[in-house]
Amino acid sequence: MDQRDNEQQAPRRHRRPVVERRRMLTWLAVGAVTAVGGGAVLRQSLAGADETAAGRPHPGGPPTGHQHGTAAPPPASASPQPTEPPPPVDQGGRKWSDAKGWGGKVPAPGSAVRITDKVLLDTDARVGSLLVEATGSLVFAKDRSLTLASSGNVEVRGTLALAPDDAHAHTLLFPDVDERRFKGGGMTVVDSDTGLWVTGRGYLRLDGAPRTAWVRAAADLRAGDVTLKLAAAPDGWQPGDELAVTPTAAPDTDGFSTSYDLVTVQRVDGTTVTLTAPLKYAHPRVAVGGGPAFGAEVLNLTRNVRVEGTEQGRAHVHLTSSRPADVRHTAIRWMGPRANGKDSWNGKPVTEPVLGRYGLHFHMLLDSSRGTEVEGVVVRDTGSHAFVPHAAHGITFRGCISHQTWEDAYWWDGPIDTRTPQGPSNDIAYQGCVASRTVYEPNPRGYRLTGFSLGAGTGSSARDCVAVGVQGATGASGYEWPETSEGVWTFENCLAHNNLENGIFVWLNAEHHHTVSRFVAYHNGGWGIEHGAYLNDFDYSASVLHGNAAGGIAVHALGRDKGTVFDGFLIDAAGQSDYAVATLKHQLDGEAVTLSRSRLTGYRKAGVAFRATDDGKPDDIAVLDCEFAGTGPEVWLDPESPAPKQILFRQAGRTQTVSLTKGSGGQGLAGTPWNAATAPADAPGPPRPVALPALAFTAAAPRTGRVTG
Numbered sequence: 001m002d003q004r005d006n007e008q009q010a011p012r013r014h015r016r017p018v019v020e021r022r023r024m025l026t027w028l029a030v031g032a033v034t035a036v037g038g039g040a041v042l043r044q045s046l047a048g049a050d051e052t053a054a055g056r057p058h059p060g061g062p063p064t065g066h067q068h069g070t071a072a073p074p075p076a077s078a079s080p081q082p083t084e085p086p087p088p089v090d091q092g093g094r095k096w097s098d099a100k101g102w103g104g105k106v107p108a109p110g111s112a113v114r115i116t117d118k119v120l121l122d123t124d125a126r127v128g129s130l131l132v133e134a135t136g137s138l139v140f141a142k143d144r145s146l147t148l149a150s151s152g153n154v155e156v157r158g159t160l161a162l163a164p165d166d167a168h169a170h171t172l173l174f175p176d177v178d179e180r181r182f183k184g185g186g187m188t189v190v191d192s193d194t195g196l197w198v199t200g201r202g203y204l205r206l207d208g209a210p211r212t213a214w215v216r217a218a219a220d221l222r223a224g225d226v227t228l229k230l231a232a233a234p235d236g237w238q239p240g241d242e243l244a245v246t247p248t249a250a251p252d253t254d255g256f257s258t259s260y261d262l263v264t265v266q267r268v269d270g271t272t273v274t275l276t277a278p279l280k281y282a283h284p285r286v287a288v289g290g291g292p293a294f295g296a297e298v299l300n301l302t303r304n305v306r307v308e309g310t311e312q313g314r315a316h317v318h319l320t321s322s323r324p325a326d327v328r329h330t331a332i333r334w335m336g337p338r339a340n341g342k343d344s345w346n347g348k349p350v351t352e353p354v355l356g357r358y359g360l361h362f363h364m365l366l367d368s369s370r371g372t373e374v375e376g377v378v379v380r381d382t383g384s385h386a387f388v389p390h391a392a393h394g395i396t397f398r399g400c401i402s403h404q405t406w407e408d409a410y411w412w413d414g415p416i417d418t419r420t421p422q423g424p425s426n427d428i429a430y431q432g433c434v435a436s437r438t439v440y441e442p443n444p445r446g447y448r449l450t451g452f453s454l455g456a457g458t459g460s461s462a463r464d465c466v467a468v469g470v471q472g473a474t475g476a477s478g479y480e481w482p483e484t485s486e487g488v489w490t491f492e493n494c495l496a497h498n499n500l501e502n503g504i505f506v507w508l509n510a511e512h513h514h515t516v517s518r519f520v521a522y523h524n525g526g527w528g529i530e531h532g533a534y535l536n537d538f539d540y541s542a543s544v545l546h547g548n549a550a551g552g553i554a555v556h557a558l559g560r561d562k563g564t565v566f567d568g569f570l571i572d573a574a575g576q577s578d579y580a581v582a583t584l585k586h587q588l589d590g591e592a593v594t595l596s597r598s599r600l601t602g603y604r605k606a607g608v609a610f611r612a613t614d615d616g617k618p619d620d621i622a623v624l625d626c627e628f629a630g631t632g633p634e635v636w637l638d639p640e641s642p643a644p645k646q647i648l649f650r651q652a653g654r655t656q657t658v659s660l661t662k663g664s665g666g667q668g669l670a671g672t673p674w675n676a677a678t679a680p681a682d683a684p685g686p687p688r689p690v691a692l693p694a695l696a697f698t699a700a701a702p703r704t705g706r707v708t709g
Contacts, residue, residue: 084371086326086707087203089139089161093118096125110151115158121146132158134200139163140170151176155189156202156321162305162330163207163707166236169304170208172196177313179337184355187320187364193357195316195335196307202321205707208305208329211236213376213399213701214434214466217295218271221245221283228273228298231699237273241265241302244403246436246468247498248283248296251525251549251576255281257469257500260437273298286497288522288546290570290693294497297466299401299436301378302331309334314383316357322368326707327360329376335359336384336406345442353384353407361385362392370394370427375704380404385411386435389425393457396429399701402436402451408480409435411453415484422485424457430465432702435478437469446472448505450480451496454489461490464698470499475530477505478521483533486510493518493697501526503548510536510560518695522546528571531564532556534587538564542693547574552600553581558620559591568691569598573630578605580630585616592646594622594684597691601629606636610660614642622648624657625688637662637676648681652690657683 094101096119107113109126115136122141129152132138137159140146145168154160154172162170174194181192189197198204212234219229228245245261253259259281267274283296307330309315314337319325336358338351359379362369369392378401379386386402389395390412402409410430415422435451449472452462467478478496481487486508496503496519503521506529516538521528528545531538531553537560545552552571557564571580580600600607607628612619619641628634628651635649637660647660663677 084324086205087159087323089137089159089163089205091120091139091141093120093137093139095120095122097123112152121148125149128152130154132156132160132202134158134202137161143168145169147171147173149173149175152194153189153191153197155197155199156204157200159203159205161205161207163205164209164304166209166304169306171306171308174309174313174315177309177315177337179313179339179354182337182339182354182357184357186356193316193354195318195357198319198321198325200321201323203323204319204321204325204327206305206307206327206330207707208303208376209236210329210704210706211300211303211376213378213401213432213704214297214299215700216297217245217283217285219295220285221279221296223280223282224278226275226278228275230271230273230298231295233271234268234300234700235703237265237268237300238302239265239267241300243273244299244301244436245279245283246297246299247281248286248294248523249498250523250547250574256523257471257498257525260469286522286546288520288544289572290544291695292520292697294495294520294522294697297434297436297468299403299434301380301401301403303329303376303378305330307332311381314338316361317359318357318361318363320363320365322365324369324372327374327377328704328707331378331380332359332382333380334382335379336382338383338406345445350441358384358388359386359402359405361388361390362395363390365392367393372396373398375399377401378403382406385409388412389428391423391425393426396431397433398431399704400433402434402438404437404439406439406441408450408453409438410451412455414455414482418484420484422456422482424487425455425460426457427459428457429460430462432464432698434466434468435470436466439471443471444473446476448472448475448477448480448482448507450477450505451499452479453485454479454481454491455485455487457487460487462494463490463492464702465494467494467496467503468498470501472501474501475505475507476501477503477530478524479504481506481508481514483507483509486512488512488514491516491519495697496521497523499524502530503527503545504529506531506536506538506557507533508536509534510538513537513539513562515539515541516543517541518693519543520546520695520697521548524548526550527554528552530554530556535560535590536564537562540564540566540569542568542695544570544693544695546572547576549576551577551579551582551603553595555581555583555593555621556585556587558586558589558593558617561591563591563593565594565596566598567594567596568693569595570692571598571600573602573604575602575604577603579603579609580607582609583611583619583621585613586619587616589617589645590620592620592622594624595626596622596624597626597688599627599629599690599692603630603632605632607634609636609638610641610644610647611638612641612644614640617645618642619644620646622684624648624650624683625652625690627652627690633674635660635674635676639675648683650683650687655687657681
């Protein structure tokens, strides 16, 4: 089905492991509760047998048919459950350091600890594993900097709260993870898969001090600079915070997609940040036209709530609880374990992600996740997907950052194959989120790697987001509409820059109508927009494509019912590409694609190149009411392409429409010969003036706050 045959040689990104369950631990009794006995009682406790009673049953029975070995989840209910308020969290529990509460002895580092009452962590602690039962809570003392380290799983069926005041930090650490033991899988806790599990009706509160997640630079940043002038004063930034400064250089610059600076804050004075060491790279401010000029995004990667594995052993966060979590201003680091795969590259084994073990994974929660807000969260240095709302509806991600993560950063489980539809996640909102430095192993096999995978479902939105530094190979992009995964998204005011391949990649045979507005793509190594696959209807409007190495727009797909329209664009090749717009292989015959009311400039050979291939269908394109200002003619027909079905051309300011066919004898409107024959033709509408975009982008991430209640 896919015309990109070379992609069929790529290794599968996900495997389907056999899930084993082997947890035979001796539990340390807590408070008045006696130690749990062996046999069936212990097995029920370890398997979470109480979760069905404590939580919600899945509508219509357990979910079935997704990649974890069960069938696709049922759809969301027609009337979602009302959002639950966060449960009260107080500091009134018995103190962890008080030996009397533990029967005379504080838990030793290797202890398997079980909590059934209220406990206040008032000292650093290390355990072998931790279970917070439905009747229990573990709350970190807010006025102390504390670390709880666990060699094994932390499972939360009751409450776990890390909510320090602004002057202190709370850390949940997994220091002894052995990634070789991971099994992967779905709903149930697996002893070998060390991480944070929130199950049953467990409540997770990770609630750090608010920090502005990112701010754009207000001016050029030069190598050697020790101060950053920002476009807005950041909230909450502190000396010692770690910042990532994104690349902005043109794609003909060495390292254009990888030249990040990681720097440390020495002092913050309003909009001026002084660093402890100078920048290594230049980060020029880029004026793209249409209004905005973009400085580098300066990402703050530091939070005073942290959930971490280690560089040598990555853990994961897995939520199946029916109670909405509150995850705010938290740094989640060294998650997403990887396993040795069966393939090799250049004589070295290739690793692959462990199925279901990601940075922050909301797993098949359906409507019970509605109202969940994830604010100001950083997922970084992670071996698999960063933010995963998998078959979980109504989650808002606001001001979040994925940095230096492997695999698609914002994502949920895709279909098993190209003939199986993806299960939906409905009403997902990405607001001011950043996908930064997304990578794949090995990179030449990173086909269709993306920062944001805009998957199946309804009611979802992406606004004011940034995709930068995404690596990968053919079809990789900042934002992707993937095949067999059609979702209807509101997509507005998003930016893609300095990605190794494309800004947007659409590979979708769509049944619905899609709109993309006020999009900017600059300095990407491929196309600003690469639009496929076979037939679909998209409306792109009021967008700017600047200095992308392959060009502004590549058109694979023809229209399905009404046709795709690119209207009101400013496409400035900025001397980086031969063409501003080019057509490529059209797999199926469809409706016309229209480019209208746009300005095309800065190209080296032609404004629009018609390059349909002999093994596909001919071009059916209308170029209407556009301005041209580049080197070479306005249009060019590739001599190797078949005769077009129809090419309509009307330049801005003219009333006459002509059709172009293969042959010579025509004259360009500026006196430059076309390699086409022309004839008078009727256009689908009267002439209209060029409508250049007038854009206004935010200078910083949205404001965020602590949990109320």
